[in-house]
Amino acid sequence: METGLAQGTYIGSLDQGTSSTRFMIFDHAGKVVGQHQLEHRQIMPRAGWVEHDANEIWERTQEVIVASLKQADILGSDLAAIGITNQRETTVVWDITTGQPLSHAIVWQDTRTSEFLSALTPAQKDSIRFKTGLTIAPYFSGSKMNWLLANVPAANSENARFGTIDSWLLWNLSGGVRGGIHATDVTNASRTLLMNLETLEWDDELLSIFGVKKTSLPSIQSSSEQYGLTDPHGPFGTAIPIAGILGDQQAAMVGQLCFERGESKTTYGTGNFALLNTGTDIVRSKNGLLTTVCFKFGERPAHYALEGSVAVTGSAIQWLRDQLGIISNAAETEQLASSVTDTAGVYFVPAFSGLFAPYWRSDARGAIVGLTRAATKAHLARAALEAICYQTRDVIDAMIADSGVPMSQMRVDGGITSNALCMQMQADIMGIEISKPLIAETTALGAAYAAGLAVGFWSSIQELKSQWQESRRWTPTSTEQTREIGYSHWKKAVERTLNWVD
Numbered sequence: 001m002e003t004g005l006a007q008g009t010y011i012g013s014l015d016q017g018t019s020s021t022r023f024m025i026f027d028h029a030g031k032v033v034g035q036h037q038l039e040h041r042q043i044m045p046r047a048g049w050v051e052h053d054a055n056e057i058w059e060r061t062q063e064v065i066v067a068s069l070k071q072a073d074i075l076g077s078d079l080a081a082i083g084i085t086n087q088r089e090t091t092v093v094w095d096i097t098t099g100q101p102l103s104h105a106i107v108w109q110d111t112r113t114s115e116f117l118s119a120l121t122p123a124q125k126d127s128i129r130f131k132t133g134l135t136i137a138p139y140f141s142g143s144k145m146n147w148l149l150a151n152v153p154a155a156n157s158e159n160a161r162f163g164t165i166d167s168w169l170l171w172n173l174s175g176g177v178r179g180g181i182h183a184t185d186v187t188n189a190s191r192t193l194l195m196n197l198e199t200l201e202w203d204d205e206l207l208s209i210f211g212v213k214k215t216s217l218p219s220i221q222s223s224s225e226q227y228g229l230t231d232p233h234g235p236f237g238t239a240i241p242i243a244g245i246l247g248d249q250q251a252a253m254v255g256q257l258c259f260e261r262g263e264s265k266t267t268y269g270t271g272n273f274a275l276l277n278t279g280t281d282i283v284r285s286k287n288g289l290l291t292t293v294c295f296k297f298g299e300r301p302a303h304y305a306l307e308g309s310v311a312v313t314g315s316a317i318q319w320l321r322d323q324l325g326i327i328s329n330a331a332e333t334e335q336l337a338s339s340v341t342d343t344a345g346v347y348f349v350p351a352f353s354g355l356f357a358p359y360w361r362s363d364a365r366g367a368i369v370g371l372t373r374a375a376t377k378a379h380l381a382r383a384a385l386e387a388i389c390y391q392t393r394d395v396i397d398a399m400i401a402d403s404g405v406p407m408s409q410m411r412v413d414g415g416i417t418s419n420a421l422c423m424q425m426q427a428d429i430m431g432i433e434i435s436k437p438l439i440a441e442t443t444a445l446g447a448a449y450a451a452g453l454a455v456g457f458w459s460s461i462q463e464l465k466s467q468w469q470e471s472r473r474w475t476p477t478s479t480e481q482t483r484e485i486g487y488s489h490w491k492k493a494v495e496r497t498l499n500w501v502d
Helices: 054-072 114-118 122-132 141-151 165-173 204-210 248-255 314-324 332-338 377-403 420-430 442-455 461-467 480-497
Strands: 010-016 020-026 032-039 079-086 091-095 160-164 183-185 219-221 224-229 241-247 264-268 272-277 290-295 303-310 347-349 367-369 409-414 433-437 470-474
Touching: 010 054, 010 165, 010 442, 020 054, 020 442, 032 054, 054 165, 079 165, 079 248, 079 442, 091 141, 091 165, 114 141, 122 204, 141 160, 141 204, 160 165, 165 183, 165 241, 183 241, 224 442, 241 248, 241 442, 248 264, 248 272, 248 290, 248 303, 248 442, 264 377, 264 442, 272 290, 272 377, 303 377, 314 377, 332 377, 332 420, 347 377, 347 480, 367 480, 377 420, 377 480, 409 420, 420 433, 420 470, 420 480, 442 461
Parallel strands: 010 079, 079 241, 183 219, 264 409, 409 433
Antiparallel strands: 010 020, 020 032, 091 160, 224 241, 264 272, 272 303, 290 303, 347 367, 433 470
């Protein structure tokens, strides 16, 4: 494949997240040469409902593209291609004749469809779990589409089109009412409860369960291919290949270059998302994890992943700051926790609203155990960091048990990775090496990589691997005995949080 450098010197990446939209421009070495970011409103009309204005997201998208090009002092024609990465599961319905959304987008956090899902028969639930690799939860897109069909009359029109945010942006960027492309990639389709993991196509039985017509859905394509060209009348002012789409957590896997079976990354944010590449094997979890598509590049076989989420990690540090007041900013945690050599036997399980993977216990509530008069705020701060690491180990252990794939290292990104003490704890608690990349913007970078590979801007995965640079690595210093004693005490602490809510 010819290099894309003749067509453009840079790659653009549109990163559309839950709270904001940003556009980033990368050079051939993967370095950021321009970026701009804007927030959008969080609309919460009633308890449990979370919505976005899809038009507002499209407006912000255009604004960040124009501002990024201006900051980088380049033209749209200097881009060889663009990629898209997005908040997953959030669902939009729009009219292809007017280009207007028919309702606010229903966000992944929204829980309004719980009642519909609880009414499904056991046989339906079993079929959904087996075919999709997902659990039965309002988190995913299928029940959101069902709600829109039941509550927005125009959603039943022949002109109505459904999609996740990537589809909405692709349609608009490629011309909208002037012939926009209605497509998605396998990673986003795998989060809808409507796609069969084995066929990588919309499944007739699943469509029937949720009452969704196949004609209203986007075509499912690979994560790295040329979907079409941008509209010259749009924010780029020229026709550029749109050549990569990935859901945000899968994009971070690609940005971390986790292309091979057994490679894993954990993104540390408000909560944690850990993914393990299981290669071309579909591994169905017996330990509370999700099975999802990791990526599919062009005509090559899809790679799958196990995914585990932890509800409270970074937000545990926010709790120390905002509710307890023992730190004034998150950065203080490392210094405070470093002032003691251990937690003095204190364990903190931040199950503020239950426990996610691998426990899935909504009856759990937070607990601090092992307190003595010797315990100080420094010990509690250190226990909070340990809690982040122990919860991550819980998920990774479940992944190893499910997959049978051993793990020698884990790549990390996200806010808490700037805390060197926490990352050393992570290495010690898991007994593996922890690696942090030099370029921290792994989600946007992953979408850029997918697009760049599709147009030959980068020649191969091997070329991407050759330019990957590590900013820091942490190696375990604890003994196995110390590690296992600490983990057994953590498991005891978790037991104390269960059955709290009747």
